[in-house]
Amino acid sequence: xxxxxxxxxxxxxxxxxxxxxxxxxxxxxxxxxxxxxxxxxxxxxxxxxxxxxxxxxxxxxxxxxxxxxxxxxxxxxxxxxxxxxxxxxxxxxxxxxxxxx
Numbered sequence: 001x002x003x004x005x006x007x008x009x010x011x012x013x014x015x016x017x018x019x020x021x022x023x024x025x026x027x028x029x030x031x032x033x034x035x036x037x038x039x040x041x042x043x044x045x046x047x048x049x050x051x052x053x054x055x056x057x058x059x060x061x062x063x064x065x066x067x068x069x070x071x072x073x074x075x076x077x078x079x080x081x082x083x084x085x086x087x088x089x090x091x092x093x094x095x096x097x098x099x100x101x
Contacts, residue, residue: 025053041080048076 029050036046052072058065 021057025057028053045076045080048072052076 032046032050032053035041035049036043041049052069055065055069056073058069
């Protein structure tokens with residue numbers, strides 16, 4: 001076990017990417033806090049996103065927990081994605097011509 005730990009914490013080669021396993025969920029958790037504070041998503045979606053995020057990186061040996069967490073992430077994020085696809089809002093910074101009727 002010691003050679004693996006030495007390789008991981010020496011940041012040689014591709015081993016620096018291991019920190020993505022730690023920083024990735026922290027970034028999504030920060031995004032979740034932002035979505036909650038701005039009210040961009042309903043509270044149940046934000047809560048489900050935060051709870052499922054804790055279980056995505058559950059240790060090996062209990063893959064059913066990872067599977068349920070991935071399913072919960074999908075339940076939380078698919079409605080938001082579908083609403084982004086179906087609504088046609090102009091992006092920030094674009095000028096929309098006024099239509100005179």
